């Protein structure tokens with residue numbers, strides 16, 4: 001099993017100018033690793049929609065790499081989006097699925113299909129160009145540069161060690177809920193420059 | 195949907211012309227029998243059609259396109275709008291997304307007696323969410339499309355155009 005921090009480090013190293021759209025537990029670890037916060041969109045207020053938001057950006061900005069850091073629970077909620085992505089087949093689309101087998105943010109209940117879902121098979125069966133699976137940190141870190149340079153859409157399934165939220169959920173404030181819309185506008189401004 | 199009660203028809207070609215005139219770059223849609231003609235016309239008009247697997251994706255993809263400085267619109271059935279509730283909340287109204295949603299008004303009868311619950315709940319649903327809407331049944335009413343786009347821009351919120359008739363021709 002791989003630690004969230006190690007995934008963030010490996011992706012950050014290769015992200016370049018990529019827009020990174022994150023879901024759930026990934027958002028926290030990505031924020032700590034990212035050196036281009038103006039290109040990051042955390043989407044915790046919209047469960048299941050990371051793949052769709054990222055697809056929209058990828059289609060609208062075809063020269064910009066877009067990386068979706070999805071959760072397994074989130075993606076089973078929007079499984080059809082894999083087919084929508086495969087159909088449009090954007091070259092600039094990288095879909096990372098954090099497979100922790102649980103809904104960590106709500107206290108660690110197992111997701112439907114935990115340990116059974118074959119993410120690379122589902123991605124390939126939906127029209128993705130390539131799909132990878134990692135359970136070992138070293139291997140992931142070694143392979144990431146090559147994979148991130150490939151044409152998409154690609155899916156990278158990473159078996160991560162669950163980090164269960166113990167205070168059951170996110171403490172919501174007006175400020176915390178203003179982050180996603182603000183970051184969307186930040187990315188919009190950044191993309192308008194190129 | 196039926197065209198009963200209408201004297202003229204609604205043609206897909208005129209409708210697409212009015213949408214194109216607003217500078218729409220992408221139409222995020224779940225194609226169905228009612229929008230079949232539209233589909234061909236949209237492709238010909240230069241708009242990029244983004245077919246989806248489930249309507250809940252539509253507003254999220256449109257939000258992404260808007261972030262990438264494109265001008266998307268959405269075309270789905272009323273049943274699909276109900277499916278999109280959480281996206282309309284979080285990624286439409288919640289991010290102040292200026293978006294025109296074209297909604298097929300399945301079950302619209304014009305005389306009150308409405309067996310299809312997809313029609314019964316459509317207007318109450320939109321009122322509850324504070325989403326303004328216009329109804330279009332004939333080509334003569336297509337100027338309402340421009341009003342809808344103006345409203346979406348002015349308020350920076352989603353608005354709806356309800357398609358209350360079947361297309362009579364391409």
Ligand SMILES: Cc1ncc(C[n+]2csc(CCOP(=O)(O)OP(=O)(O)O)c2C)c(N)n1
Pocket residue numbers: 023024025026046047070071072073074075100102103104105106111280
């Ligand atoms: C539509 C919707 N249903 C349920 C929830 C409650 N919820 C919040 S986070 C979460 C778990 C997300 O799971 P996953 O994507 O696997 O990420 P993880 O929590 O494991 O990081 C759930 C079920 C929600 N926010 N929205």
